[in-house]
Amino acid sequence: MQKQRTTSQWRELDAAHHLHPFTDTASLNQAGARVMTRGEGIYLWDSDGNKIIDGMAGLWCVNVGYGRKDFAEVARRQMEELPFYNTFFKTTHPAVVELSSLLAEVTPAGFEHVFYTNSGSESVDTMIRMVRRYWDVQGKPEKKTLIGRWNGYHGSTIGGASLGGMKYMHEQGDLPIPGMAHIEQPWWYKHGKDMTPDEFGVVAARWLDERIQEIGADKVAAFVAEPIQGAGGVIIPPATYWPEIERICRKHDVLIVADEVICGFGRTGEWFGHQHFGFQPDLFTAAKGLSSGYLPIGAVFVGKRVAEGLVAGGDFNHGFTYSGHPVCAAVAHANVVALRDEGIVQRVKDDIGPYMQKRWRETFSQFEHVDDVRGVGLIQAFTLVKNKAKRELFPDFGEVGTLCRDIFFRNNLIMRACGDHIVCSPPLVMTRAEVDEMLGVAARCLAEFEQALKARGLA
């Protein structure tokens, strides 16, 4: 059991020894970290006993909710039986075989092969190496550039961060590495001007056609994108975007890769986000909802064309010590069985997703500085704007987002500010009553936010 300490004792030790990700350590240590001690369903408790609504499912990942004691039992049994063995050197073990077989059932037809990693970033880096290896084996060693999107997020390894389009990440570590290119994101609210969303979707997709022709189709290996950009602020492309992207990629023989780390495993109401938008990738990456965050595991799902290419190439010189880790695989298996057999994914599509989307729009469309209220399944957002009628954003993008997020946090509600986008991605098991509870708290927070804007002379 955890050692019992006071909040200030936890904070003091944390400040003395723990460097947090994506954090300004000095400013964090002035305020002190919030110490989360327990989770149950959609709720968290901190070390001061506050009960918190987790509107972010951890980090977009705790799809089945907190407190699954059955998963703990699966982990205990596997840990006692075989706590580790590798999948190198012609060996395997029952846990990873059973998971691989189950995943072949829940992924779309044509995806019979899976490669395991420990995270979404490692899945993206694995995909980069697979795609480049594929074109080598095809006798096209020049066809190596991968195209991503500005404000896309593909992780924090050197490959993933380079493929992603977060410029503040590129500035640290001299990124992107060679062989990476980016096109603008399909953010209608900012770039759509006087086009309808459907008109804009085609225009935004054709930015890819232009880029491919600039680089030369014979040098472009793949286009990589999230079905819905998550950490970029839940940027949902118009319905016309992905079909046009697919047409363009097929025209130039450029592989399509969907980064399903957030959209995968039920988030949109389909098992995978590409199914919601109706396109067929050649590979897709996953992590987060694969195990609901109970243990770290990621995966690359490899379609028939690329799988056959890799197999034909003989040795694929890539992998990780913990690829297919037995305990992680066993818990991921239990998680996917729960998502399927408890009807969690289907319920997002048929019930709680439509309910959330209706209530989300009802709750937030009323506020003067909230616009572009959007979402699908159980991933939703809105944008804080200076002037709705003009579709005018606030000048210092991100300032008011942080202000709003901090008001939520003070009211024991976790939602994420991505710039001035407020995003929400709760556990998929959320009930209708919990949706109403969360939105009731959020509405009160938005009223306080509107007051705070006026008090600061920002509105």
Ligand SMILES: Cc1ncc(COP(=O)(O)O)c(CNc2cccc(C(=O)O)c2)c1O
């Ligand atoms: C689409 C996508 N691809 C890859 C990754 C990387 O996964 P790992 O973190 O497991 O290496 C992600 C991760 N997404 C992510 C990770 C951490 C924070 C936030 C945020 O929104 O603040 C988002 C992601 O959202």
